[in-house]
Amino acid sequence: MKSAKTRQIISRCALMHNLNDLTCDVIIEHSKPRLVEKGEYFFHQGEDATTMYILLSGRAKLAQVTQAGNQVIVNYCRAGDGLGIIVALSHTVYPLSAEAVTACQALSWQREIIEQLMLAHPQLAVNGMGMIANRFVKLQDRFQDISTRRVEQRIARALLRLVRQFGKKVAEGVLIDMPLSRQDLAEMTGTNLYNVSRILSEWERAEWVCSQRQRIILCKAHELVVLAEDLD
Template sequence: MSSLLNRSLIKNLDLFRSLSEAELDQALKSAQSILLQEGSTVFTQGEAADRFFVLLHGHLKVVQVTPDGEQVTVRYVSPGEVFGIARAMRRSHYPATTLAVQESIVLAWPSSEWDQFIAGNPQFAFNALQTVGQRLQDAHSRIRELSTEEVEQRVARAILRLVDQSGAKTSEGIEISFPITRQDIAEMTGTTLHTVSRLLSQWKDRGLVNSGRKRITVRSLDELIRLAEGPQIQTDQGDPVRGVTPS
């Protein structure tokens, strides 16, 4: 892939939008373009973090294996996002595995160039900092959800996050625009495949979602939001309060 083609692919990304063409060429000087087939691994948990990446096309899944051997789906990466930035967190090894859920294209840079790269690209540095902050916030939210919310509420929240990240309007509703399995949802929400399958079947019967092989379409967004917000109780004044379960 030529430098000119690379420039045309990234110049409209938020990460690089403020750069001149000369600065884009400089940023791409040491970049490597990688085509990933579905199921291909970008890097694995525990591997030396020798590169950082930007996703140009497709979608990636980030998974982590806990000390007791349980696999957790941490998040999904959408086009335009920077990932694999262990260097920014002063980590020498990748804390998770990242793999393609569909054919994808990434750009990779050597981690040894991270400090110089962000010094010459303030917008990239700002977005990278935002990315780290968002991931910390997401981690805290997931801990809270696992501690305080019922399974149905957690699953509804997870699907809404995916819709917000990459939902596409169709004649049936809003479809998550990349392959997603029921097992993936289970790993995102700390529950079992059986429970997710049961919930999605119930929601399908109620007209909330359609789900098929690696596809989920939300048909009733308002109802799914209501489930994600949790149950309501009445106050003494008769006003509903969301997210509080009666004792």
């Protein structure tokens, strides 16, 4: 990608907030390109955290395996999102895995490089801490959802989050523009495939959603908002 286009994309990342174009260019110059094919991994949970990334294109999935062996999908990422920011703030292991849901292009920085850049540009370090704090708050919100909300609400809220990230207007409504299976939804919402299939089938009969193989369209998003927020 051309530098101007690359800068435009990575400037969306919270790590780059309040940095001028010259500083962004310096940070880009210290990066290396990375191409990750669909189904391949940027990194695996438990590996030494040595490299962080910012997506330039494609979709990636962040997931964690529990001690019981169950997979939990923590988030999905798109162009402009950062992966592995823990690298810059702690010498530790990756707490989760990052898998390419589609073919992805990214820029990567080794831990030593990003540490040097943060020392030279303190705003970069401040932004990194802000990203970690923001993700911590989101994880708390997800934990609260699972602890206090009905499964129908959790699924509705998950779909609405994905629409905000990946929504694309189509004739039938709003398409979640990325591969998304019912098993994925189960792993996002702390439930099982049976419950997701049952609930989506009910919503299809009510014409709230249109569900095909790894493709979900919200036809009546307002109904899902009412359910998600427990409105009258």
